[in-house]
Amino acid sequence: MTTYASRIMPTYGRLPVSFSRGAGELLFDGDDRPYIDGVSGIAVTNLGHCHPAVTKAITAQAGALVHTSNLYRIDTQEALAATLTDATGMDNVFFCNSGAEGNETAIKLARQYGAQKGIEHPGIVVLEAAFHGRTMAALSATGNEKLQLGFGPMLEGFYRVARDDIEAISRLAEAHANIVAVLVEPIQGEGGVYPLPVEYLKQLRAICDQHQWLLMFDEVQCGNGRCGSLYAFQRIGVTPDVLVTAKGLGNGVPIGACMARGDAAEVMAPGHHGTTYGGNPLACSAAQAVVDTLIGEQLWDRADPIRAAVLEGFRERLAEPGWVREVRGTGLMIGIELTLPCDGLVQCGLDQGVLLNVTAGRTVRLLPPLVMSDENARVLGGGVAEAIGAMMARQTQTKGA
Numbered sequence: 459m460t461t462y463a464s465r466i467m468p469t470y471g472r473l474p475v476s477f478s479r480g481a482g483e484l485l486f487d488g489d490d491r492p493y494i495d496g497v498s499g500i501a502v503t504n505l506g507h508c509h510p511a512v513t514k515a516i517t518a519q520a521g522a523l524v525h526t527s528n529l530y531r532i533d534t535q536e537a538l539a540a541t542l543t544d545a546t547g548m549d550n551v552f553f554c555n556s557g558a559e560g561n562e563t564a565i566k567l568a569r570q571y572g573a574q575k576g577i578e579h580p581g582i583v584v585l586e587a588a589f590h591g592r593t594m595a596a597l598s599a600t601g602n603e604k605l606q607l608g609f610g611p612m613l614e615g616f617y618r619v620a621r622d623d624i625e626a627i628s629r630l631a632e633a634h635a636n637i638v639a640v641l642v643e644p645i646q647g648e649g650g651v652y653p654l655p656v657e658y659l660k661q662l663r664a665i666c667d668q669h670q671w672l673l674m675f676d677e678v679q680c681g682n683g684r685c686g687s688l689y690a691f692q693r694i695g696v697t698p699d700v701l702v703t704a705k706g707l708g709n710g711v712p713i714g715a716c717m718a719r720g721d722a723a724e725v726m727a728p729g730h731h732g733t734t735y736g737g738n739p740l741a742c743s744a745a746q747a748v749v750d751t752l753i754g755e756q757l758w759d760r761a762d763p764i765r766a767a768v769l770e771g772f773r774e775r776l777a778e779p780g781w782v783r784e785v786r787g788t789g790l791m792i793g794i795e796l797t798l799p800c801d802g803l804v805q806c807g808l809d810q811g812v813l814l815n816v817t818a819g820r821t822v823r824l825l826p827p828l829v830m831s832d833e834n835a836r837v838l839g840g841g842v843a844e845a846i847g848a849m850m851a852r853q854t855q856t857k858g859a
């Protein structure tokens with residue numbers, strides 16, 4: 459088959475496989491070989507591929523109306539906003555098209571919140587190893603110098619602290635009167651699958667209350683049922699002022715959302731922010747089907763049992779327990795940190811018929827969908843263990859050669 463890979467700007471290191479169809483937790487390549495999907499398009503297809511409710515909603519909406527403009531009222535957008543605010547306790551929503559855009563919105567909202575309080579150079583506290591996206595403000599908030607290299611100057615106004623150091627944030631509060639907000643992922647994803655401790659998040663909430671800072675949660679990856687509640691903050695029991703999500707919200711149809719409550723919901727006014735596609739009828743219909751399905755079936759209750767089955771299958775087939783340094787994460791954000799680099803592991807996974815991802819160098823990241831059967835979850839875990847075994851064997855052979 460002719461391929462046109464060279465016609466694509468080479469920003470991604472891609473694997474030599476492409477998929478022609480998907481169903482639930484399975485993806486099929488051009489030869490119709492099935493793969494168990496332990497990645498879900500990086501935490502996107504939380505309801506599995508081609509979920510019937512989402513397919514039906516997209517199909518019906520595509521036949522009725524795809525796009526109008528935010529110049530006009532959009533009924534599907536208002537309905538989705540009502541569902542999301544009812545389900546989260548937030549007051550209002552701005553819709554955009556991706557996680558990075560959701561964070562751009564939150565960053566602009568925080569700066570505007572500061573401006574309205576008379577703060578000229580508002581600052582936002584962010585964490586080491588954070589990932590908030592690739593657009594310039596989101597990249598500046600991201601705590602990974604490798605991703606920023608060559609794209610400077612970064613946006614100013616971010617104060618970065620270690621992820622588990624609450625004292626560092628208290629010290630910042632004393633030193634800088636211009637701070638207006640804290641932006642964190644409650645469960646860091648790209649940074650290596652690290653849940654922030656509940657106690658830490660409670661203390662963060664208290665510091666924000668004390669200084670009238672906005673507590674902003676980036677739930678782009680951990681939200682939409684993945685971590686055992688509709689949004690992770692609901693399981694954690696710490697409510698943010700600003701809640702950003704995307705990825706799983708549309709189950710593959712691009713949509714992001716920045717929700718706000720209380721004072722944060724009063725900040726934005728006409729002309730402050732906008733995007734052409736944000737919250738268009740097609741995207742909102744898909745997201746409405748996603749959220750209705752999640753809520754209607756309380757699908758997040760599957761997160762912990764699927765996690766347990768994946769890890770059971772993994773432990774049963776892992777040849778050498780010493781290869782694993784730590785297992786981390788919450789619900790269906792599973793991080794398995796290995797003691798050795800994961801070079802070639804994803805390809806070994808493909809050979810086993812399982813899709814897995816590696817982040818932060820040595821951490822195997824599994825993000826299976828909420829619709830995965832226990833049986834396939836065990837097969838996924840076992841396949842990952844076999845892939846690690848195969849990788850270790852290859853590494854040993856290469857060293858010996």
Ligand SMILES: Cc1ncc(COP(=O)(O)O)c(C=O)c1O
Binds near residue numbers: 556590677678
């Ligand atoms: C926590 C978090 N925030 C933001 C983003 C950026 O989202 P997007 O790629 O949709 O811009 C990601 C993507 O991986 C993410 O994991």
